[in-house]
Amino acid sequence: MLEVKDLxxxxxxxxxxxxxxxxxxxxxxxxxxxxxxxxxSGKSTLSKVVAGHEAYEVTQGDILFEGESILDLDPDERAxxxxxxxxxxxxxxxxxxxxxxxxxxxxxxxxxxxxxELDPIEFEDYINERLNVVDMKPExxxxxVNAGFSGGEKKRNEIFQMAVLNPKLSFxxxxxxxxxxxxxKIVANGINQIADEEKSVVMVTHYQxxxxxxxxxxxxxxxxxxxxxSGDKDLALKLEEQGxxxxxxxxxxxxxxxxx
Amino acid sequence: MAKLKQSNQSFLxxxxxxxxxxxxxxxxxxxxxxxxxxxxxxxxFPHRKDEDWRFISLRDLYTDDYELATRxxxxxxxxxxxxxxxxxxxxxxxxxxxxxxxxxxxxxLPDEVEIGNxxxxxxxxxxxxxxxxxxxxxxxxxxxxSFNTAFLDDGAFIHVPKGVKVDAPIHLLFVQTEADVNYxxxxxxxxxxxxxxxxxxVEDYIGLGDNKYFNLPVxxxxxxxxxxxxxxxxxxxxxxxIHLARTGAFVAKHANYESYTITRGAKLSRNEPRISQRDExxxxxxxxxxxxxxxxxxxxxxxxxxxxxxxxxxxxxxxxINGKAHSVFNGKIFVRKDAQKIDSFxxxxxxLLSRKGLVNTKxxxxxxxxxxxxxxGATIGQLEEEEMxxxxxxxxxxxxxxxxxxxxxxxxxxxxxxxxxxxxxxxDEVHKFTxxxxxxxxxx
Ligand SMILES: Nc1ncnc2c1ncn2[C@@H]1O[C@H](COP(=O)(O)OP(=O)(O)O)[C@@H](O)[C@H]1O
Ligand SMILES: [Mg+2]
Numbered sequence: 070m071l072e073v074k075d076l077x078x079x080x081x082x083x084x085x086x087x088x089x090x091x092x093x094x095x096x097x098x099x100x101x102x103x104x105x106x107x108x109x110s111g112k113s114t115l116s117k118v119v120a121g122h123e124a125y126e127v128t129q130g131d132i133l134f135e136g137e138s139i140l141d142l143d144p145d146e147r148a149x150x151x152x153x154x155x156x157x158x159x160x161x162x163x164x165x166x167x168x169x170x171x172x173x174x175x176x177x178x179x180x181x182x183x184x185x186e187l188d189p190i191e192f193e194d195y196i197n198e199r200l201n202v203v204d205m206k207p208e209x210x211x212x213x214v215n216a217g218f219s220g221g222e223k224k225r226n227e228i229f230q231m232a233v234l235n236p237k238l239s240f241x242x243x244x245x246x247x248x249x250x251x252x253x254k255i256v257a258n259g260i261n262q263i264a265d266e267e268k269s270v271v272m273v274t275h276y277q278x279x280x281x282x283x284x285x286x287x288x289x290x291x292x293x294x295x296x297x298x299s300g301d302k303d304l305a306l307k308l309e310e311q312g313x314x315x316x317x318x319x320x321x322x323x324x325x326x327x328x329x
Numbered sequence: 330m331a332k333l334k335q336s337n338q339s340f341l342x343x344x345x346x347x348x349x350x351x352x353x354x355x356x357x358x359x360x361x362x363x364x365x366x367x368x369x370x371x372x373x374f375p376h377r378k379d380e381d382w383r384f385i386s387l388r389d390l391y392t393d394d395y396e397l398a399t400r401x402x403x404x405x406x407x408x409x410x411x412x413x414x415x416x417x418x419x420x421x422x423x424x425x426x427x428x429x430x431x432x433x434x435x436x437x438l439p440d441e442v443e444i445g446n447x448x449x450x451x452x453x454x455x456x457x458x459x460x461x462x463x464x465x466x467x468x469x470x471x472x473x474x475s476f477n478t479a480f481l482d483d484g485a486f487i488h489v490p491k492g493v494k495v496d497a498p499i500h501l502l503f504v505q506t507e508a509d510v511n512y513x514x515x516x517x518x519x520x521x522x523x524x525x526x527x528x529x530x531v532e533d534y535i536g537l538g539d540n541k542y543f544n545l546p547v548x549x550x551x552x553x554x555x556x557x558x559x560x561x562x563x564x565x566x567x568x569x570x571i572h573l574a575r576t577g578a579f580v581a582k583h584a585n586y587e588s589y590t591i592t593r594g595a596k597l598s599r600n601e602p603r604i605s606q607r608d609e610x611x612x613x614x615x616x617x618x619x620x621x622x623x624x625x626x627x628x629x630x631x632x633x634x635x636x637x638x639x640x641x642x643x644x645x646x647x648x649x650i651n652g653k654a655h656s657v658f659n660g661k662i663f664v665r666k667d668a669q670k671i672d673s674f675x676x677x678x679x680x681l682l683s684r685k686g687l688v689n690t691k692x693x694x695x696x697x698x699x700x701x702x703x704x705x706g707a708t709i710g711q712l713e714e715e716e717m718x719x720x721x722x723x724x725x726x727x728x729x730x731x732x733x734x735x736x737x738x739x740x741x742x743x744x745x746x747x748x749x750x751x752x753x754x755x756x757d758e759v760h761k762f763t764x765x766x767x768x769x770x771x772x773x
Binding site for chain 2: 117120121122123124143144145147148149153154156159160162163164165169170171173174175177178181213230234
């Protein structure tokens with residue numbers, strides 16, 4: 070489904086600011102992955118680069134989606150192919166209602182994928198049914214996108230958008246942070262429902278808390294712009310107990326190794 | 330042919346001979362016109378060197394020849410597509426400055442409401458017209474309002490008597506047609522809202538072609554105690570037009586004047602709203618929305634004059650600037666010495682879509698009282714990269730994402746306008762604006 074190959078990324082405006090330093094990652098169809106790592110290790114950057122953010126420049130490596138490079142595609146073209154990013158900090162768009170955005174987004178993607186667009190009435194039915202995935206009230210649809218939402222509501226809204234747009238592969242960037250336990254369960258439940266529909270999900274987090282509710286097939290650890298270790302869900306438990314310190318040597322070794 | 334010259338001389342000759350030709354039609358009008366002409370003689374035309382005009386070039390106005398619009402002989406195309414459904418029975422139409430009875434309708438208005446053509450009412454010596462005309466302009470030393478007066482002829486007169494609430498919005502449609510020659514028009518409106526009356530006015534300027542003309546409208550409105558006037562002005566003149574407009578409003582005790590000015594057309598346009606408080610406890614709103622591109626220039630020079638205690642005033646002036654367009658905002662807030670408990674909000678927000686667009690903004694406070702809350706400010710922003718990325722990551726293409734954000738920016742003004750078809754029209758205008766924006770991007 071997704072292959073990230075030796076991905077090197079710097080900041081577009083400041084090429085000396087190297088953030089990703091050779092990331093390798095393979096996500097199969099229907100798999101759930103977790104990417105963990107301390108703050109500043111490059112998790113959000115990886116997510117945004119996969120989604121096509123223009124603030125970053127790929128200096129080396131490639132990203133393949135369903136076997137084809139997507140590096141030259143705009144963010145919307147990647148979305149049309151079935152990629153989705155749930156933002157760590159969802160953007161507020163005052164004046165644009167959730168429903169307006171989602172109907173336009175859904176129909177644009179449908180059109181690009183050669184599927185039938187939904188008229189307003191059909192869409193109304195569809196979107197109301199999808200509300201159940203994250204247990205949200207219909208009033209929510211007429212509110213401006215994320216404007217004045219609490220942190221938890223914003224995260225829930227991201228998962229709701231994912232439920233509506235039906236992507237093949239989703240990066241969920243810290244969707245679990247800022248949620249109380251009830252909200253966390255609702256969000257986790259929503260993600261599980263979507264994952265059951267044969268969708269691939271990558272959860273980016275630095276807590277293992279959400280992994281109590283969502284069982285990842287693979288867990289990766291990022292440190293200083295690289296994936297330094299991959300394993301199964303036991304790796305997450307080990308990180309919970311021991312922190313990241315035991316891995317830092319691993320990171321510097323490989324960085325040194327590269328310099329040699 | 331009238332030619333505006335900075336020396337005023339040759340123009341005045343024309344003007345005075347024109348005055349002569351009108352003599353006798355109505356004594357009142359002639360007196361008013363002569364007074365206007367006298368003023369024009371004594372006030373210099375503005376120039377770039379004048380502080381208030383330094384961003385604006387009036388060269389076209391001074392160097393080209395213009396024919397008086399009302400003298401043109403043109404056939405009027407079908408203009409019904411510009412009618413507002415809410416105003417089917419409450420509409421006055423002026424074509425090239427000439428009142429068109431054929432296109433106008435008043436049957437939806439209550440019988441008490443007086444509505445008519447200024448020139449007709451003047452020849453009947455209409456007492457209210459004679460008493461009030463020219464009182465609310467409040468434009469001392471302004472040559473363009475005097476110019477308008479010097480050519481006073483057809484125009485809209487509306488009187489809403491005490492306690493009358495008019496449901497249907499009154500649509501004042503000023504249509505400028507295509508013509509073989511450059512021409513000028515001097516549209517005029519006088520609205521009298523008596524005690525506890527309510528009325529909604531849509532003042533609408535449309536250029537049907539791409540031709541060159543200038544329009545110097547003057548709109549006067551007087552609100553007596555507890556009157557409520559909602560006033561939307563839409564300016565969509567031809568893209569070669571010059572539109573220099575004055576709006577004067579007097580607001581009495583407990584009255585509420587709510588105005589929204591939309592600027593979309595004209596090569597050069599300037600709005601000068603001047604709101605003057607006449608007693609304590611009033612409210613007024615002077616919001617604006619400007620959508621300009623190409624080499625359009627839009628200038629707003631407003632005055633909110635707080636002369637008595639207890640006023641609430643609001644001015645949100647939003648501009649979207651693309652291409653090489655240039656937006657000027659100069660908003661003066663006066664709070665006079667004994668005007669306490671004033672709550673005034675003023676903000677000019679600019680969304681700059683292109684590198685060559687230009688914004689000059691100057692919110693200006695002059696406060697001589699002490700118990701006053703005034704917030705004012707100006708911002709210049711671009712489409713946020715993060716917002717664009719967010720929307721595009723949801724599958725919206727560039728055009729859709731931009732349109733949605735521009736729409737969201739404009740919505741705050743649009744949604745306050747109470748006439749639904751005007752809201753729709755403006756949403757359409759935003760759509761057309763962003764479409765053009767994409768075109769110019771692709772060809773750039
Ligand atoms: N646009 C940017 N400009 C400059 N530095 C950036 C930018 N984006 C990310 N960084 C830097 O890259 C590093 C990784 O950031 P990020 O990907 O947000 O980490 P994480 O999500 O793992 O906390 C940080 O040091 C951050 O400051
Ligand atoms: Mg992050």
